[in-house]
Amino acid sequence: MPELPEVETIRNRFRRGADGTPSLLGKHILRAELLWAPTLETPTPQRFRERIRGQRVQEIGRRGKYLIFHLDADALVIHLRMSGDLWWEAEDAPLAPHHRMLMYFEDGRLAFNDTRKFGRIWLMADPAPLFTRLGPEPLEERFTAEMFYRRLQSRRRQIKPLLLDQHFLAGVGNIYADEALHRAGIHPQTRSNALTPTQAARLLEGVRQVLREGIEHNGASIDWVYRGGGFQNSFRVYQRAGEPCYHCGTAIVRLVLSQRGTHFCPRCQPAPADAH
DNA sequence: CTGGCTCCCTGAATGC
DNA sequence: TGCATTCAGGGAGCCA
The missing domain is CATH 3.20.190.10 (MutM-like, N-terminal)
Structure with missing residues (x-):
């Protein structure tokens, strides 16, 4: 993808x-x-x-x-x-x-x-x-954590689907959204306006980390869609439902949000109070 | 504004 | 073995 x-x-x-x-x-x-x-x-x-x-x-x-x-x-x-x-x-x-x-x-x-x-x-x-309607480029340095935090505050959507919204942020798709949320320790159903400035900074850092790593590995080769990349070997949650989290050993959970498969560690990414 | 759902499309996986 | 069904996913569009 x-x-x-x-x-x-x-x-x-x-x-x-x-x-x-x-x-x-x-x-x-x-x-x-x-x-x-x-x-x-x-x-x-x-x-x-x-x-x-x-x-x-x-x-x-x-x-x-x-x-x-x-x-x-x-x-x-x-x-x-x-x-x-x-x-x-x-x-x-x-x-x-x-x-x-x-x-x-x-x-x-x-x-x-x-x-x-x-x-x-x-x-x-x-x-x-x-x-014109595309969101900011996550890798551009002039897009700061403060700007990201303000953007998150202006919406009240679940963070995972929001990350996939190209009008909110450009370039992130299903794989990198799941991987970034895991690295930031944020549950995919957390409301965007419930995130703290610290969490926003960690999330932007997580997004940048996985994107840069993906580029370093020439992208990810998924299923039969072969592209010659190797980032699929670095996935920590994507398509790992039921397998142990590398950080804490808890089984990775898969659920569907906005019709998209969503993978996360329930321990490293604790559920917000209003998630069900 | 938000979320849920359909559509587009094909190949792989699953079910009987 | 073989046929039918289900599913994945980026993004637009529709409806509640």
């Missing part, structure tokens, strides 16, 4: 280049091909092909879980959602299953592969409107 660390890993791979993958910076897009039309949010497939042709990749950025290819005249924005991934392959490689969009360069092709078809692509001159 691509979250911030996985998107950042992909961004770095195509920005710097990696084994078997060249840097895309400065390369020209010869042509693009759409294999499953609903992947493209805007513009129409025809205009997409016309506009993207001949543009050069100037820079590759990220905002939350959005991957942004800055081209000469437009921005190509990609959200991988559940199962999206970008593959670099030979221009004449046989078409793998679940490819949704192809971009051809001089020396190979970039394929957007997305088994579950939830991923989306935008091509627009100014992508800013896509990001």
